[in-house]
Amino acid sequence: MANRAWGTYFSVVSVLLLFLSIVAFSDNLFTDIGQPSNGDPKFVVHGLFGLAWYVLLATQANLVRVRNLRLHRKLGIATFIVAIGVTLSTLYLFVVLWKGWANMSGEVRANRLFLPSYALCLWSAWLRRGQPDWHKRLIFTGTFFMLGPVLARAYDPLIASWTEPLFPAFAARMAGMRMDFAGLNADPAFLAFFYGVWIGFFLSLARYDWKTLRRIHPVTVAGPVWFVLAWLISLFT
Numbered sequence: 001m002a003n004r005a006w007g008t009y010f011s012v013v014s015v016l017l018l019f020l021s022i023v024a025f026s027d028n029l030f031t032d033i034g035q036p037s038n039g040d041p042k043f044v045v046h047g048l049f050g051l052a053w054y055v056l057l058a059t060q061a062n063l064v065r066v067r068n069l070r071l072h073r074k075l076g077i078a079t080f081i082v083a084i085g086v087t088l089s090t091l092y093l094f095v096v097l098w099k100g101w102a103n104m105s106g107e108v109r110a111n112r113l114f115l116p117s118y119a120l121c122l123w124s125a126w127l128r129r130g131q132p133d134w135h136k137r138l139i140f141t142g143t144f145f146m147l148g149p150v151l152a153r154a155y156d157p158l159i160a161s162w163t164e165p166l167f168p169a170f171a172a173r174m175a176g177m178r179m180d181f182a183g184l185n186a187d188p189a190f191l192a193f194f195y196g197v198w199i200g201f202f203l204s205l206a207r208y209d210w211k212t213l214r215r216i217h218p219v220t221v222a223g224p225v226w227f228v229l230a231w232l233i234s235l236f237t
Helices: 002-024 026-031 041-065 069-096 106-127 132-145 148-166 168-175 188-213 218-236
Strands: 179-181 184-186
Touching: 002 026, 002 041, 002 132, 002 148, 002 188, 041 069, 041 132, 069 106, 106 132, 106 148, 106 218, 132 188, 132 218, 148 168, 148 188, 168 188, 179 188, 184 188, 188 218
Parallel strands: none
Antiparallel strands: 179 184
16 A cells, blocks of 8 residues: 555656746746846757756656556657756856856855766666666656756745745744855745755655665665765865
């Protein structure tokens, strides 16, 4: 029964990731389409690849859930091409916006390290596409690495947009408690959301492993270990 209850894990998480990405960039998509970045080709291309990735991730996870493996395999090539597009378009942004390692915040440095981590995970997932236990964990771990910009932008529309008008005193108190923590200068509520949700995704995969395998898969262990090391490198170099 426990295994059956956790059988939808990857479907649910993939849809949640898609939801977060749409919320995070809802201004570009719906509420402020006239903003300058929407007219900049490098941001438009990057955004399209990013959205396509999350759409395909959810599609592929749910195709496996309904056991449509034939279509899943056919879409696998397109998904891998989109992953290359995500990697190259993000790399291009990093090169264009590069201001020197010493001049970047810890968060920005971490994202520079997480891009090759994503690419390595997806390449490894492609090589291990005949080993479902490795394949799916590598894909989701790689995706987790790239969540920083999504979570940073999702907080305002998802949380602040309704908590600030409903609880103005609390919001003002949080704003007065801004702090610099692990590379981000923000209020405690934002930091709790940003790091809590990010780490929570890694922990959820470990929980899934324990419930279904009664052990933690090597990929599931390696993901958060590198996550912590990458942040330490970003903050102390």
